[in-house]
Amino acid sequence: MKILTLNFLTCARKACKATNAAFPLHPRDAELEIVETDLNPLFIRNILPRIEWDALREICVELGLPTLPDAAPEPAALFAEPIVPADTMQDADEGAEKQPTQLLQDLHRLLLETTIATGKLVCGNCGHEYAVKEGIANFLLPSHLV
Amino acid sequence: MATDDDGRGEAYETEYVHTVYEQIASHFSSTRYKPWPIVERFLKSLRDGSIGVDVGCGNGKYLSVNPNVFIIGSANLARIAARHEPHSSVVADNLSLPHPLASFDFAISIAVIHHLSTPLRRIQAVRAILELLKTASGGTGSGSQPAETETGGRALIYVWALEQKDSRRGWDEGHEQDVMVPWVMKSNNKANHKNRQKNKAEHREHSDHLSASVSGMHTQDGPSKACSDSQHSVKEKQDTSCAAHDNDSQQATSDSQESKTFQRYYHLYRKGELEHDIAEAGGIVLDSGYEKDNWWAVATPVVGTSAPASTNLYRTS
Numbered sequence: 001m002k003i004l005t006l007n008f009l010t011c012a013r014k015a016c017k018a019t020n021a022a023f024p025l026h027p028r029d030a031e032l033e034i035v036e037t038d039l040n041p042l043f044i045r046n047i048l049p050r051i052e053w054d055a056l057r058e059i060c061v062e063l064g065l066p067t068l069p070d071a072a073p074e075p076a077a078l079f080a081e082p083i084v085p086a087d088t089m090q091d092a093d094e095g096a097e098k099q100p101t102q103l104l105q106d107l108h109r110l111l112l113e114t115t116i117a118t119g120k121l122v123c124g125n126c127g128h129e130y131a132v133k134e135g136i137a138n139f140l141l142p143s144h145l146v
Numbered sequence: 147m148a149t150d151d152d153g154r155g156e157a158y159e160t161e162y163v164h165t166v167y168e169q170i171a172s173h174f175s176s177t178r179y180k181p182w183p184i185v186e187r188f189l190k191s192l193r194d195g196s197i198g199v200d201v202g203c204g205n206g207k208y209l210s211v212n213p214n215v216f217i218i219g220s221a222n223l224a225r226i227a228a229r230h231e232p233h234s235s236v237v238a239d240n241l242s243l244p245h246p247l248a249s250f251d252f253a254i255s256i257a258v259i260h261h262l263s264t265p266l267r268r269i270q271a272v273r274a275i276l277e278l279l280k281t282a283s284g285g286t287g288s289g290s291q292p293a294e295t296e297t298g299g300r301a302l303i304y305v306w307a308l309e310q311k312d313s314r315r316g317w318d319e320g321h322e323q324d325v326m327v328p329w330v331m332k333s334n335n336k337a338n339h340k341n342r343q344k345n346k347a348e349h350r351e352h353s354d355h356l357s358a359s360v361s362g363m364h365t366q367d368g369p370s371k372a373c374s375d376s377q378h379s380v381k382e383k384q385d386t387s388c389a390a391h392d393n394d395s396q397q398a399t400s401d402s403q404e405s406k407t408f409q410r411y412y413h414l415y416r417k418g419e420l421e422h423d424i425a426e427a428g429g430i431v432l433d434s435g436y437e438k439d440n441w442w443a444v445a446t447p448v449v450g451t452s453a454p455a456s457t458n459l460y461r462t463s
């Protein structure tokens with residue numbers, strides 16, 4: 001279970017899904033594991049605007065990870081060289097791939113390589129706990145909670 | 147209204163879909179790795195950085211098509227997709243998906259909702275997918291967003307067709323739409339070895355644990371070893387004496403051979419039915435068609451409204 005994934009999960013119960021309290025789910029008794037994966041700088045750049053930064057920040061605090069800045073970094077901070085105009089986009093992409101900043105690498109580490117191996121995810125609205133085992137979260141509900 | 151579905155529903159699907167898939171999961175991993183062209187085209191058409199869900203991702207074969215989008219796969223199998231970077235997967239029920247509403251760019255649901263055994267549950271499944279998609283007005287976006295019109299999220303849904311006259315299964319217009327499809331699993335070491343080799347080539351890192359539990363197995367398009375027919379309608383199954391249709395065991399060992407037959411439930415969609423269900427679920431069909439024994443449709447949620455609270459059941463006869 002990647003930290004990135006937590007940004008797109010909420011409680012599976014119908015009554016919770018639409019509430020703010022159910023997002024993000026809160027990790028509890030989490031055992032973290034670093035699972036290395038290839039760096040794809042453009043993936044990080046493209047995914048960044050889609051992240052609910054406050055939720056990510058909150059989860060990092062709860063997991064005891066280093067505190068993130070208050071606001072999401074600007075795209076320009078991800079690459080050492082500025083991205084050149086659209087007519088040479090291909091070159092820009094290639095250049096960008098060669099020059100990811102430390103910040104981009106840190107985000108890759110946090111979002112894609114830092115995983116919850118075991119633990120629980122707790123809904124802040126109803127309190128239901130979802131188990132994470134072998135890196136896979138289980139959202140199947142007992143029938144009385146559906 | 148749901149009472150004329152012969153007691154079908156969740157418990158029925160557990161017996162005739164989930165349990166069977168658990169048993170045959172390794173077979174799927176070794177044979178069903180090639181994406182259908184429509185699915186591949188849909189996934190490759192997505193903008194880089196798109197976020198989506200794969201509802202019923204099974205072994206995750208579609209997760210590897212486009213590495214520039216982020217997909218969260220879900221399946222209600224206890225053992226699901228192994229790692230397909232950069233994507234992720236969770237265990238969840240198709241009707242109770244653990245995702246925020248109106249926040250995804252795309253969704254795919256491939257060969258999944260045809261396993262739901264009542265009209266209402268099939269429509270609910272479509273609604274559960276559509277409600278995850280951003281609406282054209284911008285979904286949950288804040289007021290600070292620029293006025294540029296954002297298109298709504300798109301879902302690709304793919305189901306088995308009733309009209310399959312070119313296949314050996316023999317179904318076509320007019321046939322019973324709710325069918326049990328037998329899969330015969332054989333202990334055949336030679337076949338197993340072959341599957342493993344193929345598996346290694348296509349899915350190098352997943353082959354070992356996925357293919358470990360079951361030895362050789364193959365689908366049975368023609369008559370199965372344990373039964374006289376290759377398909378039986380659900381209504382027929384009560385009458386047959388065939389061991390493979392025994393409700394108590396759903397997996398039967400055929401006499402002398404080391405083989406087991408698994409019965410899986412399918413609802414075969416007839417022409418127009420998928421589009422109908424999408425409309426009932428509060429969706430707009432953007433595109434649809436037929437591809438190799440399957441109906442497919444690309445849909446988006448109706449702008450500015452949520453799905454209707456109640457629904458007219460689709461009548462199959």
Ligand SMILES: [Zn+2]
Nearest residue numbers: 011016123126
């Ligand atoms: Zn909840």
